[in-house]
Amino acid sequence: MTRDAYTWLYAIASAADDRPDPGRLSGVAGERPRLLTSEGLAAVVGSVPPSDFDATALQQHLQDPAWLEAAVRAHHRVVDVLAQSSHALPLRFATLYHDDQRVLDLLQQHRRAFQAALERIAGRMEWGVKGYLDTAHRPPDEDADSTGTPSPGRPGTAYLLRRRAARDQAGRALDDAAERAGQIHRRLAEYADEATEHPLQSAEMTAVRDPMVLNGAYLVGRGRAQGFTDLLADLRQAHAPALRVELTGPWPPYSFVELPTTDGGR
């Protein structure tokens, strides 16, 4: 079965909103996104060539960091613009359908669920908060001072003892940081409408050598964004020497969109 184009789904919005014309954006394949409307819902879609986006081609592309980055950024750009100017459910990267009709079927079949989800995220944005154990500003520990004094006669033992002390100390610092991260998360989650935690990222990904101890996402109403950042500033100060806290966002509420699952089926 060959087709001219697959349909790439960016976001689903309420058709009633006066939403920006997505045609002025550029999609993952450089295409112009367009709207498909069905009974009060609108899907923002793009037509992408199967030569680049069928399962095998896409899988190959995904191995290519340059391609992946460009495509992911393009996807995000479309979603971001829509999410800012209207209520839109941001969809995950690579949500592909065989053609427009499939998308229309989807809208029709899950209309209630989509509307409920739109309701849930209406007027809210997602903020990301990451916390790192700040090893650079760790208070000097008394164990490390012993490295300076030569131990008489048994350098090997002394070295091992030193290593163990340092390891224990690092473990304690990490435990402490994790504890603080938990406190921060609870405070922010109380303030936010919804909260979730992403898996901690590794140092390879973040390019930060300090271990990550918090990777939270928070759904916050736009009107309360200032309060959220203020609260974060307080928390940051309270945990300052031990923990380094970073804020990202606002994001489209990617982390808070539960797409309606199938009614049975599967």
Next chain:
Amino acid sequence: MSDLSPWPTSGSLSATPRTGGPPQPANLADLLERVLDKGIVIAGDIRINLLDIELLTIKIRLLIASVDRAREMGIDWWEHDPSLSSGQRDLALENRRLRERLGELEAARTDAATEDGSRTGTERPARSAATRPKPTRSGTTGTSGTSASRRKGTAP
């Protein structure tokens, strides 16, 4: 929608991200984490199949995550700690020095019967070992040298 600030929103459809105010969500790792469902930390395959209207199922092998498996968080960072790695260097150095000294001592023992001629080569380390419990770098040759010459002078 424009009343929903603090973001300078809508109106202009420029694809460039917001400026001013909060930090940019420009970090690719963050972006991938959100855009690619359950994050890039989970190594292996991520299957994207939403809803069961026919759609393509794609397995994404995450290049970025593959490195992650190798290490657990927090296990290795102290290996890079400067104080510890320098300690390791000291230890290696000290070991090497000890090995050298041991070699010299054994050489000295085998030559123990030899007379004045071999004095400079073999006795020096033996003497220094006797007088100083710890091997210290530059001082060793100097002191042993002087002691040797003194000895030479007072020799019968």
